Amino acid sequence: MSLATKLRRVRKNPPEGWATIEPTLEQFEAKMREAETEPHEGKRKTEINWPIFRIHHQRSRYLYNLYYKEEAISRELYEFCLQAKLADANLIAKWKKQGYENLCCLRCIQSRDSNFGTNCICRVPKSKLDAAKVIECVHCGCRGCSG
Amino acid sequence: MSLSKSSYTQYNRKNWEDSDFPILCETCLGNNPYLRMMKDKHGRECKICERPFTTFRWQPGKGARYKNTELCQTCAKVKNVCQTCMFDLEYGLPVQVRDHELQIADNIPKQGANRDFFLQNVERTLAQGDGTQPIAAIAENVDQAAHDRLKRLARSAPYYKRNAPHICSFFVKGECKRGEECPYRHEKPTDPDDPLSRQNIKDRYYGTNDPVAEKIINRAAAQPTLDPPADNTITTLYVGNLGLAGPSQVTQKELNDYFYQFGDVRSLRVLEQKGCAFIEYTTREAAERAAERSFNKAFINGRRLTIRWGQPQAQKSAENAERAMINPVPSVPTLPLPDGMASTSRGRDIGGVPLPPMPPIFGGPRKLVVPNVRPPTLAGEPGSSKSGVYYPSQDPTRLGAKGDIWTVLNCGAMAMLNIEAISPQMDANFNAKVLNYKIVDDGKYALYRIQITVDTYTWTVERRYSDFDAFDSVRFSDRKKSFLPPKKRLGNLDNEFLEERRLELEKYARALLELEVWYQKQRKTQLLAPHFSQILRFPPICQFISFQVFIKIEKRENCENNNEEAVAKDS
Numbered sequence: 001m002s003l004a005t006k007l008r009r010v011r012k013n014p015p016e017g018w019a020t021i022e023p024t025l026e027q028f029e030a031k032m033r034e035a036e037t038e039p040h041e042g043k044r045k046t047e048i049n050w051p052i053f054r055i056h057h058q059r060s061r062y063l064y065n066l067y068y069k070e071e072a073i074s075r076e077l078y079e080f081c082l083q084a085k086l087a088d089a090n091l092i093a094k095w096k097k098q099g100y101e102n103l104c105c106l107r108c109i110q111s112r113d114s115n116f117g118t119n120c121i122c123r124v125p126k127s128k129l130d131a132a133k134v135i136e137c138v139h140c141g142c143r144g145c146s147g
Numbered sequence: 148m149s150l151s152k153s154s155y156t157q158y159n160r161k162n163w164e165d166s167d168f169p170i171l172c173e174t175c176l177g178n179n180p181y182l183r184m185m186k187d188k189h190g191r192e193c194k195i196c197e198r199p200f201t202t203f204r205w206q207p208g209k210g211a212r213y214k215n216t217e218l219c220q221t222c223a224k225v226k227n228v229c230q231t232c233m234f235d236l237e238y239g240l241p242v243q244v245r246d247h248e249l250q251i252a253d254n255i256p257k258q259g260a261n262r263d264f265f266l267q268n269v270e271r272t273l274a275q276g277d278g279t280q281p282i283a284a285i286a287e288n289v290d291q292a293a294h295d296r297l298k299r300l301a302r303s304a305p306y307y308k309r310n311a312p313h314i315c316s317f318f319v320k321g322e323c324k325r326g327e328e329c330p331y332r333h334e335k336p337t338d339p340d341d342p343l344s345r346q347n348i349k350d351r352y353y354g355t356n357d358p359v360a361e362k363i364i365n366r367a368a369a370q371p372t373l374d375p376p377a378d379n380t381i382t383t384l385y386v387g388n389l390g391l392a393g394p395s396q397v398t399q400k401e402l403n404d405y406f407y408q409f410g411d412v413r414s415l416r417v418l419e420q421k422g423c424a425f426i427e428y429t430t431r432e433a434a435e436r437a438a439e440r441s442f443n444k445a446f447i448n449g450r451r452l453t454i455r456w457g458q459p460q461a462q463k464s465a466e467n468a469e470r471a472m473i474n475p476v477p478s479v480p481t482l483p484l485p486d487g488m489a490s491t492s493r494g495r496d497i498g499g500v501p502l503p504p505m506p507p508i509f510g511g512p513r514k515l516v517v518p519n520v521r522p523p524t525l526a527g528e529p530g531s532s533k534s535g536v537y538y539p540s541q542d543p544t545r546l547g548a549k550g551d552i553w554t555v556l557n558c559g560a561m562a563m564l565n566i567e568a569i570s571p572q573m574d575a576n577f578n579a580k581v582l583n584y585k586i587v588d589d590g591k592y593a594l595y596r597i598q599i600t601v602d603t604y605t606w607t608v609e610r611r612y613s614d615f616d617a618f619d620s621v622r623f624s625d626r627k628k629s630f631l632p633p634k635k636r637l638g639n640l641d642n643e644f645l646e647e648r649r650l651e652l653e654k655y656a657r658a659l660l661e662l663e664v665w666y667q668k669q670r671k672t673q674l675l676a677p678h679f680s681q682i683l684r685f686p687p688i689c690q691f692i693s694f695q696v697f698i699k700i701e702k703r704e705n706c707e708n709n710n711e712e713a714v715a716k717d718s
């Protein structure tokens with residue numbers, strides 16, 4: 001979905017400051033489109049969605065940083081972006097919690113989806129894992145987002 | 148025939164198996180005691196009977212691939228195999244090897260209605276029993292020799308390499324893009340022409356055309372045997388792989404319990420540090436029997452013992468050693484000793500284990516051994532044995548009964564402890580005597596009454612041989628130094644033997660007394676070693692007195708002070 005379509009769906013005019021973040025969001029949109037149209041041949045079943053998850057994470061992170069860390073955008077603009085689904089509000093809600101500051105995606109903490117009611121392997125701190133072993137989680141390809 | 152859950156209860160229909168726990172071998176379970184398994188009810192069809200069964204999936208330890216059950220439990224029980232690897236549950240061997248050794252030829256039906264009918268009958272039998280009895284052809288085989296052979300073929304420990312991940316097929320083609328993250332093994336594949344790479348589940352289950360089994364059977368045929376040595380006097384066996392020194396090591400008792408079944412054991416010596424033992428049998432037949440029946444077959448504490456024949460080289464070295472022990476007579480040209488002079492009555496004994504003295508057939512200097520190491524305090528002692536002995540007839544122990552103590556003490560570098568020649572302390576005031584013996588507990592064992600005299604104190608204790616044996620094994624952890632008369636298994640309650648044993652124990656007790664008090668003096672301690680004072684039940688006061696007697700009360704004043712201290716300490 002192009003950026004223009006997303007804006008049209010909100011049915012509001014973008015608040016002040018939109019012009020400053022628009023080019024970056026356009027770039028994210030273009031990257032997302034590229035990832036969506038990429039052929040799946042030669043990839044494993046689980047690998048196909050990994051780029052989508054990554055771009056989604058990056059874009060949310062961009063807006064989260066602008067509003068909470070740098071305080072570069074206004075509250076109206078931030079909420080407008082959430083409304084336009086340019087950032088994932090649920091993911092950002094997790095980032096505010098201690099221990100989840102770098103969470104890769106929401107699937108990785110969904111313990112109901114695992115065989116033994118546990119979180120994803122990428123949620124295990126590096127210190128608790130075998131140092132020599134490289135892990136890539138099956139959900140989003142995360143290589144570790146906890147400590 | 149419909150395959151549905153609803154047919155579960157119907158007569159003459161296939162059952163869908165529902166189980167709580169898989170039947171697995173130790174290797175498949177892996178080395179991690181904390182195991183998580185995923186259960187999938189009716190998750191797959193059995194690779195043999197094609198009925199749905201409850202599958203289990205688990206990771207057998209770190210770095211292993213996930214394994215899951217392939218056979219249903221009924222099929223596994225019919226052949227007594229692991230549900231996953233299809234190796235025999237008892238021996239971890241392929242079905243074909245086991246059936247070949249046990250000579251089982253059960254032609255169970257392999258397909259169609261015949262197979263279904265067979266399994267239905269098996270299930271009915273299983274339902275009647277409690278599930279622990281073996282079924283099918285394995286149940287009837289009781290050939291012990293075949294089981295022994297299988298034990299020899301089996302691995303002694305689980306083989307976890309079998310749980311390793313499979314080889315990455317992309318890597319084999321040279322196009323694995325996952326690199327480090329790849330959970331499969333990046334290794335050179337085995338040769339596709341190798342017969343071992345052509346295995347399939349059904350063949351392995353039914354025990355036909357199994358390349359692994361053929362390999363094992365061929366290897367078994369080529370296995371070495373232990374040939375008895377040509378020298379008929381060798382009756383000693385070497386036993387290795389007892390494990391590292393420590394509590395997990397196979398003990399002397401365990402060895403004795405195992406090896407006495409083949410015949411009378413004359414001596415059994417365990418070298419704890421080296422993790423091996425030497426067993427001497429009284430007869431060659433017994434030794435041969437033991438070698439034949441225990442070679443590659445002896446398992447104690449889950450260890451497979453290594454059995455070899457004793458080496459005859461020790462004979463030569465022992466002879467040489469003894470030959471050198473007689474001093475050349477001064478001013479007499481050296482002549483070669485006649486053979487009989489130097490020969491020892493039991494020269495082939497590798498370990499130098501003290502044995503009861505042999506009847507004096509020839510009065511050779513067989514016990515004339517001088518220690519290599521001597522306590523430095525005694526270096527200049529005039530009575531030291533070596534200087535005066537030029538001829539065997541000069542040997543003070545030659546005809547006497549002290550011979551064994553003499554030899555033995557030499558081993559422990561305690562030459563000064565020869566009771567008559569060297570030690571003047573052993574007199575009426577300082578002595579140990581075994582007064583008599585009695586057989587107690589309805590002829591179970593003999594009790595010896597021992598009288599100990601130290602200065603003005605005299606007391607008696609009652610001890611049986613095994614008390615001394617237990618003490619001795621603690622006191623002389625290096626069994627070479629022990630001089631306890633050896634154990635006798637059979638006929639150890641004959642009066643003749645008991646009288647002999649009484650004398651031997653008396654010598655033992657005396658030597659021990661001397662030795663301990665000497666040590667006490669060397670270490671300049673007031674108290675005797677606790678386990679020693681316990682075996683002879685030394686009253687605390689006598690412990691100190693023995694010390695005094697021994698040093699002949701050199702510094703009386705000093706000693707008296709100490710005495711008071713010691714008494715104060717004791718009280």
